[in-house]
Amino acid sequence: MELKGNAAIVTGGASGLGAETARHLAKGGAKVAVVDRNAELAEKVAKEIGGLAVVCNVADADEGVAAVKKARDAHGPARILVNCAGIGGGRRIVGRDGPYPLDAFKRIIDVNLVGTFNFMRLAAADMTVMSPLEDNERGVIISTASVAAFEGQVGQAAYSASKGGIVALTMPASRELAQFGVRVNVIAPGIFLTPLAGGLTPEAKASLEGSIPFPKRMGHPHEYARLALHIIDNVHINGECIRIDGAVRLAPR
Numbered sequence: 001m002e003l004k005g006n007a008a009i010v011t012g013g014a015s016g017l018g019a020e021t022a023r024h025l026a027k028g029g030a031k032v033a034v035v036d037r038n039a040e041l042a043e044k045v046a047k048e049i050g051g052l053a054v055v056c057n058v059a060d061a062d063e064g065v066a067a068v069k070k071a072r073d074a075h076g077p078a079r080i081l082v083n084c085a086g087i088g089g090g091r092r093i094v095g096r097d098g099p100y101p102l103d104a105f106k107r108i109i110d111v112n113l114v115g116t117f118n119f120m121r122l123a124a125a126d127m128t129v130m131s132p133l134e135d136n137e138r139g140v141i142i143s144t145a146s147v148a149a150f151e152g153q154v155g156q157a158a159y160s161a162s163k164g165g166i167v168a169l170t171m172p173a174s175r176e177l178a179q180f181g182v183r184v185n186v187i188a189p190g191i192f193l194t195p196l197a198g199g200l201t202p203e204a205k206a207s208l209e210g211s212i213p214f215p216k217r218m219g220h221p222h223e224y225a226r227l228a229l230h231i232i233d234n235v236h237i238n239g240e241c242i243r244i245d246g247a248v249r250l251a252p253r
């Protein structure tokens with residue numbers, strides 16, 4: 001699908017992988033809504049790219065409806081959705097303080113998995129009634145999992161479960177939405193240099209980079225963004241999970 005003139009929604013667009021994807025989309029001529037719970041950063045990115053900042057908790061049903069409406073009112077219905085909003089949080093299933101608090105587990109599932117599904121359902125509803133383009137394509141949805149969906153480390157129970165859920169969601173969603181010409185894919189990044197990694201000590205950073213076979217460095221957000229743009233461009237990529245990870249396979253701990 002062409003970017004030029006099409007409306008796009010990027011959740012988690014205020015930072016890291018989402019912000020870089022928003023920049024790339026805008027550079028390609030898309031009208032971009034930067035959806036994020038961080039108002040200040042969302043405004044900053046939106047201003048930089050000539051887009052629209054939309055403040056929203058992606059996991060909230062009503063806030064999601066209002067956010068998609070705000071984006072639609074400004075840019076028209078979106079043909080492109082990139083779900084990047086997500087949170088981490090390491091904790092053992094049985095830790096020193098006892099069993100994993102259920103609320104903490106639910107929070108990660110809520111933001112990462114429910115938030116992704118929330119925007120998928122709302123954006124897809126708009127896409128299904130839009131006029132078809134070449135190949136009868138109407139829209140494209142890209143979500144963000146993690147290699148932790150496949151080899152989650154000790155302490156990543158909630159995070160891995162949330163990301164595994166996003167991977168599993170991709171096939172039924174792409175099958176269901178195929179009749180409308182809406183494609184659904186998921187990117188599983190390895191270790192990327194985003195503000196999330198900003199707090200790492202040089203030793204921790206070196207150790208992480210040492211675990212990546214090639215190239216021996218963290219991924220740059222533009223490498224994620226370029227993959228997202230390729231998926232948007234290439235109509236035959238559908239129902240797929242693509243790892244972008246320098247062949248890293250996470251160790252147990």
Ligand SMILES: NC(=O)c1ccc[n+]([C@@H]2O[C@H](COP(=O)([O-])OP(=O)(O)OC[C@H]3O[C@@H](n4cnc5c(N)ncnc54)[C@H](O)[C@@H]3O)[C@@H](O)[C@H]2O)c1
Nearest residue numbers: 012014015016017036037057058085086146189191192194
């Ligand atoms: N950086 C990595 O190495 C890496 C690796 C694998 C997967 N990922 C995934 O990529 C995505 C982007 O990560 P990043 O590294 O760019 O992180 P980041 O923290 O830089 O960006 C995440 C953005 O999501 C927003 N956000 C969080 N919870 C939200 C909510 N409830 N509602 C709305 N916005 C919310 C944050 O405000 C932030 O702007 C995440 O889903 C993350 O799990 C990142």
